[in-house]
Amino acid sequence: MTRGPQDEERGERTRRLAALDQAHIWHPFTPMQGWLEDDPLIIERAEGCELIDTEGRRYLDGVSSLWVNVHGHGHPAIDAAIAEQLSRLAHSTFLGLTHPPAIELAARLAALAPGRLERVFFSENGAASVEVALKMAYSYWRHRGEERPTFVRLENAYHGDTIGAVSIGGIDRFHETYRPLLFATASIPSPYCYRCPLGLEYPSCGLACAEALDEVLTREGDRVAAVVVEPLVQGAAGIITAPDGHLRRIADIARHHGVLLVVDEVATGFGRTGKMFACEHEGVEPDLLCMAKGLTGGYLPLSATLATSAVFDAFLARPEEHRTLYHGHSYSGNPLCCAAALANLDVFESEAVLASLPAKVAALARLLAPLADHPHVGEVRQRGLMVGIELVADRATKEPFPEHLQVGAEVARATRPRGAIVRPLGDVVVLMPPLAMTEPELARLVAATAAAIDEATIGALATLRPSAPQVAASRESL
Numbered sequence: 001m002t003r004g005p006q007d008e009e010r011g012e013r014t015r016r017l018a019a020l021d022q023a024h025i026w027h028p029f030t031p032m033q034g035w036l037e038d039d040p041l042i043i044e045r046a047e048g049c050e051l052i053d054t055e056g057r058r059y060l061d062g063v064s065s066l067w068v069n070v071h072g073h074g075h076p077a078i079d080a081a082i083a084e085q086l087s088r089l090a091h092s093t094f095l096g097l098t099h100p101p102a103i104e105l106a107a108r109l110a111a112l113a114p115g116r117l118e119r120v121f122f123s124e125n126g127a128a129s130v131e132v133a134l135k136m137a138y139s140y141w142r143h144r145g146e147e148r149p150t151f152v153r154l155e156n157a158y159h160g161d162t163i164g165a166v167s168i169g170g171i172d173r174f175h176e177t178y179r180p181l182l183f184a185t186a187s188i189p190s191p192y193c194y195r196c197p198l199g200l201e202y203p204s205c206g207l208a209c210a211e212a213l214d215e216v217l218t219r220e221g222d223r224v225a226a227v228v229v230e231p232l233v234q235g236a237a238g239i240i241t242a243p244d245g246h247l248r249r250i251a252d253i254a255r256h257h258g259v260l261l262v263v264d265e266v267a268t269g270f271g272r273t274g275k276m277f278a279c280e281h282e283g284v285e286p287d288l289l290c291m292a293k294g295l296t297g298g299y300l301p302l303s304a305t306l307a308t309s310a311v312f313d314a315f316l317a318r319p320e321e322h323r324t325l326y327h328g329h330s331y332s333g334n335p336l337c338c339a340a341a342l343a344n345l346d347v348f349e350s351e352a353v354l355a356s357l358p359a360k361v362a363a364l365a366r367l368l369a370p371l372a373d374h375p376h377v378g379e380v381r382q383r384g385l386m387v388g389i390e391l392v393a394d395r396a397t398k399e400p401f402p403e404h405l406q407v408g409a410e411v412a413r414a415t416r417p418r419g420a421i422v423r424p425l426g427d428v429v430v431l432m433p434p435l436a437m438t439e440p441e442l443a444r445l446v447a448a449t450a451a452a453i454d455e456a457t458i459g460a461l462a463t464l465r466p467s468a469p470q471v472a473a474s475r476e477s478l
Contacts, residue, residue: 011055017054041053046061048073062420062433063433071347078296106122121304125292128329130165134262135325137260137262148223150223192237239428270293274385276354277291299337360439365382368382407456411456418451422449429449
C-alpha cells in the first residue's frame, strides 16, 4: 500500500515523540535498556475496548490498561460526570473539609461492600490503600493497649510498591532488592496448585495452604495485627487462582484467633471475578478492605480503604490523646475522581453489568479451552475475566523456559501485529479484558493470543534445540 503525505506526517510525529520519550522518560516495571533499543508503541486515543496509536492502528485492550478499565474507554456517562464536576470544583483539600462527591461515594461504597465496612478512607492508588490498612490495623491494637507488629502474608503476594506494601509482598523478582528496608512478616504458602509448595494435588493443595495459617497464629497470634490476602486470585504472581474454600478457611482461622483480616481487592474488585467483590463468592466479611483500579472505571487515580466501625472506634479520642490516623495525601478524595467513581457505579446499575458477566465468563472459558492442549501451555487459570496462561518448555515436567528467552514478552510483542495488547507476568500471559468487551471481541483477543503463543514458543524452541524434531512436531500440533 502506497503511503501518502498524511501517513508520512504521522510517521514523522511518531518518531519525534518516540525520541523525546526515550530521551526523558523512565517507565515503571520496564527494562529500560530494551525500551531504548526498541520502537515505543505510542497510544494517543481510545474507543470502547480499543486503543489507537499515533499511526492510527487499533488494538484490543487485552489487559484493561493495567486492570483498571471497566466499561470501555470514552464511556459517555463517565465523561459527562467528570465534565460536570469540573465545572463546579476540580479540587479542594480533604483535610478538615469535605465535598458532596466524596460524601455520596463513601455512602455508596459502604452499602456495596461485603459485611459491616462502614468507614471509608480515600487515597490515590492501590499501594496507598494497603499502606493505610496496615497503619489502621497496627494502630488499632496499639490503641487497645497491645503491641502487635507482625502481619501474616501469603507467599507470592503482591500489594503494591510502597515500603509497607512491599513488606507484605512475596515476589522476589519485585521485592528482593528492598528486603533490608522492610519490616518482618510471617508467611503461609500460596495456593499455587500447579506448582504446589507442599507437593499436593488440586484442591488439597489450597486447603492445606490455608491450614498453615492456624499453625502460625497458634504459635505467635498474640503478636499478629492482621492477615493480609488477595482474595481468590493472586494477580501479579501470575493469576494464581485459589481453590474454592481457601479464602473462607483463611477468614475462619483469622476470626478464631481474634486477628484482623485485610483483603486486598485492588485487582479483584469491581466485577473482575464475576461479582462486585471477590469476597462475596465465599461470604467473607473482612475487617479492612482495599480497593482501587476499577473504582473510577479506569479513568482517574482513586483508592479507598474500608473499615468496620470496630476498627474506626479505636481511633476516637480527644486530640491530646493522639489517636488520630496520621496519614493523608494532597489529593485525597479528589472531587473529579469521586465523580468518576460515582458514574462508574451508576453504569454498573444502568447497564446491569454484573448480570451480563456469567455469559461472558463462560464464553471466555470456551474460547480458552483449546489452549489447554497446546504443547507449551502448562496451565490456563481463569477466575471470572481474569486469565493467566502459564507457558512451559515441557508440559510433562512443567519445566519453564529459560528466563533469557523472555517467552512471555515475545508473546506480548507478537500480539500487536494481530491487533491486541497483552502484558505478561514472566512467562504467564495475562488476559484481563474490560467487562464491556463483547463476545466477538473476546474471540479476537483469544485468537490473537493463541497465534502469538504459537509464534513465540516455536521461536523459543528453535533457539533451544534448533535441529530437534520437536520444532516440527510443535508446528504440526498447533
